[in-house]
Amino acid sequence: MTSLEATLLAEIDAARDELIAFFQGFTRIATPNPPGETREAASFLGAFLDARGLPYQVIAPVPEWPNIVADHRFDRPGRHLVLNGHIDVFPAGDPARWRHGSPWSGAIDDGRLYGRGTADMKCGTSASFIAYALLARHRDRLKGRLTLTAVSDEETGGRWGTGYLFANHPDLVMGDCCLNGEPSSAYTVRYGEKAPLWLVFTARARGAHGAYVHLSESATKIATALIDRLEAVTAIKPEMPDKVARNLADPSVRQALETGLGAGAADTVAAVTLNIGMVEGGLKTNMIPSECRVEADIRLPVGVPKARVWAMVREIMQDFPTVTVEEQSLPEEEGANWCDPEGEMLRIIQDRATRIAGITPAPVITLAATDARFWRNAGVPAYIYGCAFDLVGTYDESVALEEFLNVVRVHTLSAAAYLGGE
Structure with a gap:
C-alpha cells in the first residue's frame, strides 16, 4: 500500500459520518425518471463541490435535467480518468409500500440506508463525488487529469445526459478510462454489458x-x-469473441455471476x-x-x-x-459492448477490492445497460464496481452502510492508483 492510499483510507474513516450523511441527503431528494426533474439534487451535489472549493459546470440541454461536470488537471502530465454516475433513478411506486412511509426517507435502519435509487445509483454517484474531492485534496501526489460527470438522463437512454456530453463536449468526457459505480456487487467487476x-x-x-x-x-x-x-x-444464439466466451465459461466467473446477480444469471448473460x-x-x-x-x-x-x-x-x-x-432505444447503438476483461484498471480494482473487502471481484459481462457503454463504444475502457444489485427496482431498496463505504474506498484507491498516486 502506498503512503497516499494509507492517507486516503484514514481520511475516509475519519469522515465516516459525514460521508454517510452526504449519501443520505442525496437519497432524500426525489429524482424519479420519468419525469426526470433533478434540479434540486443537482444543486445538492453542486453544494458539495462548492463547499470544497472545487469548480464545476452545469450543462443542461433540457433545463429540468442538468448534468454536472467537474474537471481537474494535476500539475504533472499523465492519463485522463473519468468518473461517471447518474442522478436520476427509477420511479418509486406506491409510497405506502415502503417500510419507512416514503421512498425518499433516507432512513437508516439496522445498518442499511433506505430509499429509491440508493443502489441504482446514488451509492455509486456519491462515491464518485467523494473520490473526486479526496483526490483533488492531494493534487500534488497525482498525475494527469480527473473528470467527474453526474448526469440526469441515464434511466431513459442517456440522449440528454452522457450521450449529449459525448456529442457536444468530447474533450471533457472521452478520457483514457472510465470508472463507474453502478451496482455490481462485491463479487464482480463489470467490463461489458448486454x-x-x-x-x-x-x-x-x-x-x-x-x-x-x-x-x-x-x-x-x-x-x-x-x-x-x-x-x-x-x-x-450469440457468436462471441473468443476472449469473452472464455471469460463467461470460466467456472469462477459463472459462480460470481450467480452469487452477485442471482441464480440463473450465468446463463442469462449469454442469452x-x-x-x-x-x-x-x-x-x-x-x-x-x-x-x-x-x-x-x-x-x-x-x-x-x-x-x-x-x-x-x-x-x-x-x-x-x-x-x-x-x-425507443438509441438506434445508432448496434449491440452489446465490452472492453478488455484483463485491462489495467480492472486489475487495479480487483487488487484494491481484495485488500479492502477481502473479495476478489470476477470480471463479467452483465445484464443491465449503463452509461459506461458510451465510453466502450468510443473505444475507451470502462469498468463498473458498485454495491449489490438484488434490491434495485424493488420496494425498500437499500444499501448497507459498510457496503457504501467499501465502494467509496475501492473507487478512491483505484482512481489514485490509475493516476500514479504515490
Missing part, C-alpha cells in the same frame, strides 16, 4: 361493441398473439432475453379495442447484433399487417 433493444409495437383494428365480435378483430388479441411470437428471438414491460389497450370492458400498445425490452448479449434481431422481428411482423413498430 445492449437494450426497446421496441414499441402498436396493433390496430376497426373496433366495435364488445358483443359484436364478428365486426372487428381485437387489437389486444392481435397484440397477445404477437407477444407470443416474439418469444422466438430468445432462441438466437437474448425478452421482457414485455408494458401493454396498454382498450377503452372499456364491453368495447372491442381498436388499438393496443406493447413495449418490449429485448436484451442482446455480446455476439448478437441488433440487425439479427431486427431481421427476425420483421419476419414475424409479416404475419401482423396491422401492427407497426418503432425503436
Whole structure:
C-alpha cells in the first residue's frame, strides 16, 4: 500500500459520518425518471463541490435535467480518468409500500440506508463525488487529469445526459478510462454489458361493441398473439469473441455471476432475453379495442447484433399487417459492448477490492445497460464496481452502510492508483 492510499483510507474513516450523511441527503431528494426533474439534487451535489472549493459546470440541454461536470488537471502530465454516475433513478411506486412511509426517507435502519435509487445509483454517484474531492485534496501526489460527470438522463437512454456530453463536449468526457459505480456487487467487476433493444409495437383494428365480435378483430388479441411470437428471438444464439466466451465459461466467473446477480444469471448473460414491460389497450370492458400498445425490452448479449434481431422481428411482423413498430432505444447503438476483461484498471480494482473487502471481484459481462457503454463504444475502457444489485427496482431498496463505504474506498484507491498516486 502506498503512503497516499494509507492517507486516503484514514481520511475516509475519519469522515465516516459525514460521508454517510452526504449519501443520505442525496437519497432524500426525489429524482424519479420519468419525469426526470433533478434540479434540486443537482444543486445538492453542486453544494458539495462548492463547499470544497472545487469548480464545476452545469450543462443542461433540457433545463429540468442538468448534468454536472467537474474537471481537474494535476500539475504533472499523465492519463485522463473519468468518473461517471447518474442522478436520476427509477420511479418509486406506491409510497405506502415502503417500510419507512416514503421512498425518499433516507432512513437508516439496522445498518442499511433506505430509499429509491440508493443502489441504482446514488451509492455509486456519491462515491464518485467523494473520490473526486479526496483526490483533488492531494493534487500534488497525482498525475494527469480527473473528470467527474453526474448526469440526469441515464434511466431513459442517456440522449440528454452522457450521450449529449459525448456529442457536444468530447474533450471533457472521452478520457483514457472510465470508472463507474453502478451496482455490481462485491463479487464482480463489470467490463461489458448486454445492449437494450426497446421496441414499441402498436396493433390496430376497426373496433366495435364488445358483443359484436364478428365486426372487428381485437387489437389486444392481435397484440397477445404477437407477444407470443416474439418469444422466438430468445432462441438466437450469440457468436462471441473468443476472449469473452472464455471469460463467461470460466467456472469462477459463472459462480460470481450467480452469487452477485442471482441464480440463473450465468446463463442469462449469454442469452437474448425478452421482457414485455408494458401493454396498454382498450377503452372499456364491453368495447372491442381498436388499438393496443406493447413495449418490449429485448436484451442482446455480446455476439448478437441488433440487425439479427431486427431481421427476425420483421419476419414475424409479416404475419401482423396491422401492427407497426418503432425503436425507443438509441438506434445508432448496434449491440452489446465490452472492453478488455484483463485491462489495467480492472486489475487495479480487483487488487484494491481484495485488500479492502477481502473479495476478489470476477470480471463479467452483465445484464443491465449503463452509461459506461458510451465510453466502450468510443473505444475507451470502462469498468463498473458498485454495491449489490438484488434490491434495485424493488420496494425498500437499500444499501448497507459498510457496503457504501467499501465502494467509496475501492473507487478512491483505484482512481489514485490509475493516476500514479504515490
